Amino acid sequence: MSRTTDLALAALAPAIWGSSYIVTTQMLPDGYPLTVAMLRALPTGIFLMLIARRLPPRAWLGKLAVLGALNFSIFWGALFLAAYRLPGGVAATLGAVQPLIVLLLARALLGGTLHLRGVIAAIAGIFGVALLVLDPSARLDSIGIIAALGGAVSMACGVVLTRKWQPPVPALTFTAWQLTAGGLLLLPFAMTFEPALPPFTTPHIAGFLWLGLIGAALTYFFWFRGIERLGPAAITRFGFLSPLTAVLLGWLILGETLGPAQLAGALIVILCMAFGGAPAPRRAFSG
Template sequence: MKISSVGSDIALTAVAPAIWGSTYLVTTEFLPPGYPLTAAMLRALPAGLILLLIVRQLPFGIWWRRSFILGALNFSFFWAMLFISAYRLPGGVAATVGAIQPLIVVLIARSLIGTPVKPLAIIAALIGMAGVGLLVLTPSAALDPIGVIAGLAGAVSMAFGTVLTRRWAPPVSSLTVTAWQLTAGGLLLLPVALLLEPTLPVPTLANALGMAWLGLIGAAFTSVLWFRGIARIGPAIVAPLGFLSPLVATLLGWSVLGQSLTPLQIIGVVMVLTSVWLGQRAQMAPRTAAPVTAMPASGR
């Protein structure tokens, strides 16, 4: 793959985590509090059904099972944990906990798809985690144990989903992959939300706009870009881009909510951007291994 093509793929994929950075702002400012599972379900299922109507293709064979596994890892469980973390922790703390995901992806990719663990990639991930910490942690930041555990669990879940999406390499377009996974993830969340949470109140206009943004833009559109990036350039290159999410979250808090931006946070901005750049440099060295191909249906 040409360097210029890789650069374009990286830039396009980076749009997804940049948009995801708005999740904390939208969740706290536009959604009713106390409905993490319902919010996750409403983010996934309507968007997935809309995409299914567009692609008009259902999973086939082993892809029924794999779509539900990937839907659970990338959406059901991950978003449930994300919303629990976002509701119970300040947005910055939640983002910091989730920042461990790129490091987990590097380690899982080594085990599942044979991607070599490069020292520079580990260093880049650690710099990114430290940068996110400077960006979002403040002396007043509360560390709710349940919120922290939820954030860690969500990071591990999406890390596995990211790597398995590459390993299984669905033989369909990124749009179709997104439709399958979003729908499966939403269906898995539906009974859980109905059983464990009270009935959602009649939504206000702000609630409806918030869910529309999180579902259509923050779920459907961004997931197509994310899965496309995983398929074309691999999870090890894609994962460090996730650091852009807390960076955007911090900048939105500063520009929209009037939150202060301290000198330490500015250093954190520089560290996060440096981490993303180093992460790409580490993974874009010439490869000699054969490209990953789809596994046969009987492979798992």
């Protein structure tokens, strides 16, 4: 499969993740961040395990616990907590620091080259996301801010370590192991700190199915496959697609308006993804 196809499939993952905002707020019960995260991860991981038909070796259990926690337990728990406590624009802007963190961690942990072009694109992308989604009058919440930043750091660490700790198994199997580990780690916290869910309605069921089968199983298979084939630095810029998709869905489905600032932000985000992915110049710095 060509590099272009690998890039396209990796980009599809955060584009679909952008739907999480509207699904969470419009289709899921309010106030259950840990339970929602657990129900997104654990059933999906078990489903993929049944398809892969391969259990992880005992020597890998520790690493899978770390990866499951970083990529799913901590990240998703923080993501849903931030979504409940912050306006979507604030949460998305804070989460947009993730590509920059990935570049720095990839340099530190994988020994890759830190190119000035990629760093500039990552910083400019944060500004573009802010223009795209941030409302100057947005309400700020300290717990929500900590959750959003913590989630960004958690996923950035998970992305880099997923490449560093790459087992000799297909990407689907590796995805199944991580989702299951993340869901199992979330289970006791969800049961301890959150009340029982209300009876499910049809929108609730549809929302969980979308977040689990499409927003987790399919997209994380594409995402981890991209990390394996292309490396973290090559795909992390696609994370900007998530807030872009969220804004477009809000415009198409909820009738939200797009002003000049949002359009300028969208253009900056698109240019940053293209600029950050262009062939790197010879000049680089080691940080």
